[in-house]
Amino acid sequence: MILRARIVLPICGPAIEDGAILVTGDRIGQVGKWSELKAARTKVCDLGEVVLLPGLVNAHCHLDYSNLKIPRAKKSFTDWVRTIIRRKNEWAVDDYRESWMRGARMLEKTGTTTVGDIEAVPELLPSVWRETRLRVYSFLEMTGVASGLAPQQILADTIAKESKLKSSKNYTGLSPHALYSTVPELLKLTAARAKKMRITMHIAESEAEMQMYGRRTGELFEWLSKFRDMSDCGGMTPVQAVHRAGLLRPNFLAVHGNYLTRDDVQLLAKSGTSLVHCPSSHAYFGHRRFPYQQLARAGVNICLGTDSMASMAGRELNMFTEMEQFARTYPSVSPVKILRMATHNGARALGLLGAVGELRPGCFADFVAVPFRGKARDSHSAVLGTKRIDGVFTGGKYRPVK
Secondary structure, eight states: OEEEEEEEOOSSSOOEEEEEEEEETTEEEEEEEHHHHTTSOSOEEEOOSEEEEEOEEEEEEOGGGTTOOOOOTTOOHHHHHHHHHHHHHTOOHHHHHHHHHHHHHHHHHTTEEEEEEEESOGGGTTHHHHTOSSEEEEEEEEOOTTTOOOHHHHHHHHHHHHHTOOOSSOEEEEEEOBTTTSOHHHHHHHHHHOTTSOEEEEESOSHHHHHHHHHSOSHHHHHHTTTSOOTTOSSSOHHHHHHHTTOOSTTEEEEEOOSOOHHHHHHHHHHTOEEEEOHHHHHHHTOSOOOHHHHHHHTOEEEEOOBOGGGOSSSSOOHHHHHHHHHHHOTTSOHHHHHHHTTHHHHHHTTOBTTBSSOSTTSBOOEEEEEOOSOGGGHHHHHHTOSOOSEEEETTEEEEOO
């Protein structure tokens, strides 16, 4: 099949006016101008006045929490953590399943085709995979403070679960949840035993976390001292603590990174670590300004994610909303760069470059069609400001958006 569109936006190259994409099976066979591809003897689908761009890549989400709405009010980060733990303890597996599927449907209808998801309830997999069109990178969550299990047992159990999950469309990795919810031994064991696996972790998300690891003070430190050994705290930043555990490397995806020192930025850059920023979640907590310029200058691969419904004021998980929020906060950043953060950069962070996040031969035929009647030079800005999409292709199969 050949898809023809007013504009094809490959992301990995300039916009193509009167563009076309040859789809072979579930992959892209060729990308170019309509005049170059029209000679192919195959079915043609003319999409008309649209921009056709890669399916969006949401690099960080908690689909499990899509039915968890926690009013921000004046809650501190520590209060929020306590609230979410209490709410989760009230749920059964079926509650998580319903919540997961609701979040997946939100992403499907708003243009995401690939998501990096933290999976707190691995029992849901692989059945929920089969019920969504999304390509899901499921990172199995590890904590350990509440369970009291030995770090060796936690890691062994998680890897055993991961090894049984097989899918041609989906992927698996590990997620030590955060420094404050794990112990140093678990992080070191994960770094040593999972060198080839993709790993993601919440790092330097809040000021309370910085206080806990830098000065052994603050509300988070005082609360957690009742449940865990706090000897790993003091005299360092969260990024330094993760670096000492051996986790910072190209297959590691740091989540949030809202509170970073200059040395932290350099550690992330030198290690090849990617970092995902979640604009709506950042605004929900009222964190200090995300250090985008410092990270970008250092060469860190920065991508975008939605985080969960439990940490945002919006009504749905929507990567277009995240891009719009980022553009308002950083008006000097070009639409081209912002779109890359929601496609190419996210694919790179998840280790999926060459498969998703751009339109080039060999990639999956995952596309989003956005209404547009203008010129190629204006297409990036138009996509960034769009309020609706016409439809989504996943593996070459079209689904209109109502």
